[in-house]
Amino acid sequence: xxxxxxxxxxxxxxxxxxxxxxxxxxxxxxxxxxxxxxxxxxxxxxxxxxxxxxxxxxxxxxxxxxxxxxxxxxxxxxxxxxxxxxxxxxxxxxxxxxxxxxxxxxxxxxxxxxxxxxxxxxxxxxxxxxxxxxxxxxxxxxxxxxxxxxxxxxxxxxxxxxxxxxxxxxxxxxxxxxxxxxxxxxxxxxxxxxxxxxxxxxxxxxxxxxxxxxxxxxxxxxxxxxxxxxxxxxxxxxxxxxxxxxxxxxxxxxxxxxxxxxxxxxxxxxxxxxxxxxxxxxxxxxxxxxxxxxxxxxxxxxxxxxxxxxxxxxxxxxxxxxxxxxxxxxxxxxxxxxxxxxxxxxxxxxxxxxxxxxxxxxxxxxxxxxxxxxxxxxxxxxxxxxxxxxxxxxxxxxxxxxxxxxxxx
Amino acid sequence: xxxxxxxxxxxxxxxxxxxxxxxxxxxxxxxxxxxxxxxxxxxxxxxxxxxxxxxxxxxxxxxxxxxxxxxxxxxxxxxxxxxxxxxxxxxxxxxxxxxxxxxxxxxxxxxxxxxx
Numbered sequence: 001x002x003x004x005x006x007x008x009x010x011x012x013x014x015x016x017x018x019x020x021x022x023x024x025x026x027x028x029x030x031x032x033x034x035x036x037x038x039x040x041x042x043x044x045x046x047x048x049x050x051x052x053x054x055x056x057x058x059x060x061x062x063x064x065x066x067x068x069x070x071x072x073x074x075x076x077x078x079x080x081x082x083x084x085x086x087x088x089x090x091x092x093x094x095x096x097x098x099x100x101x102x103x104x105x106x107x108x109x110x111x112x113x114x115x116x117x118x119x120x121x122x123x124x125x126x127x128x129x130x131x132x133x134x135x136x137x138x139x140x141x142x143x144x145x146x147x148x149x150x151x152x153x154x155x156x157x158x159x160x161x162x163x164x165x166x167x168x169x170x171x172x173x174x175x176x177x178x179x180x181x182x183x184x185x186x187x188x189x190x191x192x193x194x195x196x197x198x199x200x201x202x203x204x205x206x207x208x209x210x211x212x213x214x215x216x217x218x219x220x221x222x223x224x225x226x227x228x229x230x231x232x233x234x235x236x237x238x239x240x241x242x243x244x245x246x247x248x249x250x251x252x253x254x255x256x257x258x259x260x261x262x263x264x265x266x267x268x269x270x271x272x273x274x275x276x277x278x279x280x281x282x283x284x285x286x287x288x289x290x291x292x293x294x295x296x297x298x299x300x301x302x303x304x305x306x307x308x309x310x311x312x313x314x315x316x317x318x319x320x321x322x323x324x325x326x327x328x329x330x331x332x333x334x335x336x337x338x339x340x341x342x343x344x345x346x347x348x349x350x351x352x353x354x355x356x357x358x359x360x361x362x363x364x365x366x367x368x369x370x371x372x373x374x375x376x377x378x379x380x381x382x383x384x385x386x387x388x389x390x391x392x393x394x395x396x397x398x399x400x401x402x403x404x405x406x407x408x409x
Numbered sequence: 410x411x412x413x414x415x416x417x418x419x420x421x422x423x424x425x426x427x428x429x430x431x432x433x434x435x436x437x438x439x440x441x442x443x444x445x446x447x448x449x450x451x452x453x454x455x456x457x458x459x460x461x462x463x464x465x466x467x468x469x470x471x472x473x474x475x476x477x478x479x480x481x482x483x484x485x486x487x488x489x490x491x492x493x494x495x496x497x498x499x500x501x502x503x504x505x506x507x508x509x510x511x512x513x514x515x516x517x518x519x520x521x522x523x524x525x
Contacts, residue, residue: 012426012429012430014430015429015430015433015434016430016433019433019434019437022437023437023441026441026444026445030441030444030445030448033445033448033449034448037448051517051518051519054519054520055518055519055520056520058501058520058521058522059499059501059520059522061522062499062500062501062522062523063499063500076520077518402522402524
């Protein structure tokens with residue numbers, strides 16, 4: 001009877017129990033704080049890795065001309081964090097790939113780079129001297145120094161129109177009897193890579209990073225490319241003429257085909273390497289850095305920049321023989337625009353706007369009634385308006401040039 | 410009377426139990442406190458992050474102004490020393506930003522291409 005009133009105090013076991021619960025809670029808080037610190041340390045290390053990668057990238061950029069294709073390694077801050085640099089050609093430009101790794105963490109930085117030179121030797125126009133003076137007619141303006149036959153520009157009267165509105169600002173110098181030779185600017189290393197077909201890809205969106213091997217897609221069976229999204233380290237290769245439609249989203253890729261037509265209103269960023277014809281339809285916008293390169297000594301080349309088409313980068317038509325140059329033709333239509341360099345070892349019909357420099361072996365003006373030799377009508381060339389940071393095509397070897405980043409991937 | 414009889418059998422905490430309980434609680438508090446202090450000590454202060462932010466600003470400004478002179482920047486809670494070394498052979502400019510916050514010193518190095 002009395003035993004049911006016996007109340008056991010058990011303070012020790014209660015204390016231990018409460019202590020365990022409080023310890024578990026405190027432990028949780030401590031663990032959270034501890035793991036947060038680990039996370040912060042990891043973030044700081046990533047930051048350091050990125051900083052090392054950026055610094056090494058700048059180091060490789062500064063010493064780019066002395067770098068090997070591969071096997072460039074540097075420990076820039078002597079911290080034991082090694083960075084590897086790889087360079088490769090990408091159309092007119094180069095790609096520098098910089099990889100910094102430590103244990104399982106890896107940071108990769110890739111960028112399109114090009115040669116940049118000082119502004120002082122920027123010409124607006126160069127025309128080869130074949131003892132035939134350059135004639136300018138219509139409403140034309142040339143801003144910048146020129147090198148033209150006999151060192152002078154004459155007025156031309158097309159279809160007996162007397163009224164010309166010419167604006168020429170800059171020094172006129174005498175040109176040579178040959179067009180300045182361009183360096184071997186292209187080495188795409190196409191045939192080192194294994195070719196794939198478009199059918200090998202399940203998705204219409206294809207991306208390939210520059211840190212991976214180049215993806216060469218053979219589209220010889222597809223004459224029209226439409227509805228694709230192609231970005232990065234990709235070469236579209238075709239043995240047949242190719243048409244790129246407006247519905248594509250294209251960035252940074254190379255297109256190699258005998259003839260390439262870029263359909264109206266296409267917007268993108270690409271480099272075209274062709275042998276016969278290249279045509280930019282009206283309203284095409286090829287963003288910087290885009291370029292067109294055509295080379296052929298046997299067959300004719302026709303590159304056409306149609307009305308309201310724009311390209312930022314450059315257009316190069318080249319060959320090795322004089323006879324071949326007679327079959328190479330560049331047509332820059334009215335209201336079209338090219339920003340950068342235009343180099344044509346052939347005939348150029350220029351009626352559009354050029355912000356940059358034009359090198360042409362000769363000019364031609366074809367009207368409904370006749371053809372005028374070494375005549376330009378209604379052109380607008382301005383080399384001063386080219387932005388200071390604009391990295392031009394590496395056409396000539398200049399000693400004072402340095403490498404600069406055009407675009408980071 | 411019956412109730413008072415029952416109270417006679419109500420046993421209180423023994424002194425020993427209480428002492429052990431207090432000792433356990435004290436040890437737990439001490440251990441928790443030490444661990445907590447250790448964890449807190451590792452935390453990076455806001456001053457440190459602020460200083461890093463300042464370094465980035467100084468670096469960007471130096472690049473924009475092409476200012477490659479050594480300089481010291483004194484802020485409320487930290488001092489940033491900018492040291493610039495031009496390495497002609499490697500064609501680079503090396504910046505070393507030494508951040509002093511209290512008794513801690515931290516260096517952030519940066520490298521940029523040497524413009525000719």
